Amino acid sequence: MEISPEYKNWIAEVKAKVHSSQIKAAIAVNTALIEFYWDLGRMLSEMIKQSNWGDKVLENVSRYLRLEFPDIKGFSVTNLKYTKIFYEYFTFRPQVEDEMRIPLKELSKPTDNQNHTTSPQIGNEFSHQLLRQIPWGHIKVIITKIKDIEEALFYIHKTKENNWSRDILALQIESNLYERSGKAVTNFTHTLPAPGSDLAQQTLKDPYIFDFLQLTEDYKERDIENQLIQHITRFLLELGKGFAFIGRQYNIKLNQKEYFIDLLFYHIPMQCYVVVELKNRDFEPEFAGKLNFYLTLIDKTLKRPNENPTIGILLCRGKDNLEVEYALQDIHKPIGVSEFELSTQLPENLKSSLPTIEEIEEQLKDK
Template sequence: MAQAIEHSWSRNTLVMQIETRLLERTGKAVSNFESHLPKPQSDLARESLKDPYRFDFLSLALDAQERDIENALIKHVTDFLLELGAGFAFVGQQVLLDVGGDEFFVDLLFYHVKLRCYVVIELKAGKFKPEHLGKLSFYLAAVDAQLRHPQDGPTIGLLLCKSKNAVVAEYALRDNNRRIGVAEYQLVGALPAELQTSLPSIEQIERELAG
């Protein structure tokens, strides 16, 4: 109710947030924000992330690859911003970072208007691995050096993976000096498990109808 008032949600939006269990998912991502951000910024950063993120609006198969998910999220960027939550502003996809003459590309780049910082989102189609944090930490350092304004806060990273071992993620983040959260995503959320892999996607249905 408090968020509905704060963000001026319509009745339909409020119902959707209740159905997707927003309250239960908010602030549940594994992160190291408390160790690397002062209060109240650490609390705001933690509450800005969820676990899991619901991407069932993409109508993708469960075995979708990272670039497929990324492209679909951009195609449905309005729904994606609603799922991310209040304060996120989309900056770009595959954002180029030139580091020492080598080119690197950030999957998705956002700016959080309340935290006053950039947010780098890295997508992984498989299970979380500690080595994933090395690449994301590199991106955060590059964004801080090349894009961050002196008045901006330190860049935050969000690693979205298909699954994770929370204990492994906590250990991997423990001595990492970058501000990172790790969360899962769900491509199909509301259907029973036995139906999730058996139903065709919207794209498959359209191809069948066109044929």
């Protein structure tokens, strides 16, 4: 293949970018890596659009860069494609949030602890500050699984906020967290002061997905409760950041009578107790009344003067939103109602065909 002078000059420019970014020394520093991939994606995008060098451009660039920098990973054809997609994904989307846009003149201002400019910079007109704070593997998951920019930015924020691993991020995308967040029917607007009401609303989901539970056909509320506690890590992940588990079937006495709350949590950012009640059936208005009573018990017995009012979350198998709104309208304690979904149940005919523990042990003895 005959290489044109223009192509040689462009390759030299890419090489210079590698050197100037000091990518060898900074390869473990995520900010430097993301900035470099942004610049490389921009150069690839612009070069491919402006030239007629054919379909083998990425293959040729990959080969030259790997020959020039054999100790540096990330120059495969596949990764070069990702850098191009990365740049184009966030550049040609006019609806990108303003908070993701930082003018270069702002980037050039030294911070209180710096006497030098920020370099290298992402993009020609704005910097995606948050993008520099999450790993490249997470970015690839987001730009390949999500088409809507607002949804992508939601997961970028959540990844940064919760320090998700790549697997957890993929799990949250698969469970459609974006569509479920803040969708519960609540009375928070008139029972909690702003901005606490907004935070509480966004904390709740609808539906909650408990796909990590394995239940047979005749499961009961207590079975669901037991398994949620057995899988408390996954349960807390589904509830969201900030929940601390206090207890299950939490006992409170009033006069000579005992009451048992299904699940009790404390939400650290909101500084309040959270009562979770499970109902393995559709919502009924009387459920709200009983939960309201439990919230009063917690507020009178556990809540300290400096803490916020206890919040109630009612999880049902189904609900009529209008019925829920009417049921909550005159209740003065903060309550949210959501549905929950379980994993596919194990059919009884399949269950009966599986070997028992005793049968497995007998087979192992014969080996």
